Amino acid sequence: MATPQLSIVIPAYNESARIERTLQRVMECVRQQGWDAEVLVVDDGSQDRTVEIVRGWMEREPRLFLVQNNGNRGKGYSVRNGLLQATGEVVMFTDADLSAPMEEAERLMAAIAEGADVAIGSRWMDRARQTLHQPLYRWFFGRCFNWVTRTVMGLPFKDTQCGFKAFKRGAAQVIFRLQRIERWGFDPEILFIARKLGYNIREVAVTWGHDDRSRMSYLRDGMKMLEEIAAIRINSLAGRYDRDIAALKDTSTMVTAPVKVEKASPSA
Secondary structure (H helix, E strand, O other): OOOOOEEEEEEEOOOOOOHHHHHHHHHHHHHHHOOOEEEEEEEOOOOOOHHHHHHHHHOOOOOEEEEEOOOOOOHHHHHHHHHHHOOOOEEEEEOOOOOOOHHHHHHHHHHHHOOOOEEEEEOOOOHHHEEEOOOHHHHHHHHHHHHHHHHHHOOOOOOOOOOEEEEEHHHHHHHOOOOOOOOOOHHHHHHHHHHHOOOOEEEEEOOEEOOOOOOOOOOHHHHHHHHHHHHHHHHHHOOHHHHHHHHHHOOOOOOOOOOEEEOOOOOO
């Protein structure tokens, strides 16, 4: 199969309630926009019908693939696992709730076509594009986390956490091989790594609507994310990223986590 223009990675954990609608919207968008695209759903050890539903869709969608983690490893691990398997010239990931409509990928791809190596969706560059606002407490904690991230890590972006990011494939293959954080704190880490490597990063305002079904706990997961921000800073000060970068330059391949990519057989 020829190399696709675009790879869309969707991390999923116990998403049986909405994965069908998500796949319907994504595949419709791919056809309507005329994208040359593959779609990879990365299952993070779901205990519900997520895998069964995806496999059913694969029987009629030849460019839909399933990647399975070895157990529940976290969103960061899932995104890395999917993007390292993706073959598109541009690779991106989107949350399974599609809080940013799939059509907004055009804005990310345009930024990359204009010279960016990394294009990150932003909810805060243009708040008028928010179709459904977060509850006040989520907005408050989100902005506090962003302030801490910008201060501790020196990241200039208005929104590091939006689950809607795209990369030139070559940049993704380097950035995600250097990633160490496997759960919620992976977003600022990959941006930190990308800046360290000198990649051109463009922040792009996207349409976005809050989904009340979000599983993220701003108290429990927020504290974990702060721990991970501290770990990123410690890793940097200890020179671990510099050593990883040097090791990557010394070899053309690195060992990645075992994965399982499935392609459904044609229906009888």
